[in-house]
Structure formats: structure tokens, C-alpha cells
Amino acid sequence: MNLAKLPNERKLTLCRKYYMAGFAFLPFMWAINAIWFLNEAFWAPTYPEQKHIRRYVIISAVGALMWLVGLISWVVVFQHNRSAWGATADYMSFIIPKGVP
Template sequence: MDLGKIPNDKKLNLCKMYFRVGFAFLPFAWAVNAIWFFNEAFRKQPPYEEQKQIRKYVICSAIGALIWGIVLTSWVVVFQIKRSSWGEFADSISFIIPLGEP
């Protein structure tokens, strides 16, 4: 979709919708929102009335996606390192149980 063809008020509504969808544990929506609306929020000239609100949603979406990325990466690292020592609990939360160390 070309954002240049959409009126500014609809851009704001779309940006707001992606931001709200991210709260449903969908950090990918926040990442898409931050990337897709970055130029509208920070580079679009001349400035327009809705741009300040779009900038707020883009910044919050980028921060939310970054925090989720850090949390998910931390969980994966901890789980991979500690899985064998967690025993039966780790097996019960694993989708695939790797062969090897008991």
C-alpha cells in the first residue's frame, strides 16, 4: 500500500490500529508499524497536523518491539542453556525433545 495516496487522518487511524494490535502479544505488528510509518513520522515535509501523533505511535511501537525482542531472545538463550538441567519440566514445555544429554 502506498501511504502517499492515503489522507493524513486515515494514516493516523491505521498507525493507531497497528499500535493497538501489538498489545495482543503481536510484537511483529509493532515492528511493522515502526518501519512502515517511519518516513511519515520523521521525514515527511511539509509537516501536517497528524504527524506529531503518528510520531508518538511510531516511537512507542519501536520501543515495544525492541523490548519484546530482548525478552524473547533472553528466554530462548536461557531455555537452551538450562533445558537439560530442568529435567521433566523442560520436556513438558518443549515441542520437540532433542536427543542427547538426559
């Protein structure tokens, strides 16, 4: 879809829908929203709905970044401590590596 062909009200509605979808534990929707509407929020000629789109883009980018940092932190902690956690970590794993930890 080409955003340049949409009326400004429709852009705002679409941006808001992607923003709200991110609250359903779908952080990739926030990332898509931030990337897709980045140009409309900051570099397009000024129009009345742009202020709201800019707010949604900034919050979506921050939310997606927080999810990414949290996910990477969890992976690092889990991989570092998996063998020390014993059976508890095995229950959380899909693939249990063989051999001595």
C-alpha cells in the same frame, strides 16, 4: 498500499490501529507499524497529524524491541538450562533431543 496517496487523517487512523493491535500480544504489528510509518513520522513534510504518528511509531518501536529482547533472553536461558531443568523442560519442548546432555 502507498501511504503517499492516503489523506493524513487516514494515515493516523491506520497507524493507531496497528499500535493498538500490538497490545493483543502481537509485537510484530508494532514492528510493522514502526517500519511502515517511519518515513511519515520523521522525514515527511510537517502536517498536524504527524506529531501523533511520531509518538505511535516511537512507542511501537520500543515495544517491539522489548519483545525481541525478552524473546531472545528466554531462548538463551532455556537452551542453556534445558538439561538441568529435567522433566519440566521436557514438558515445554516440542522436540526432545536424544543422547546425553
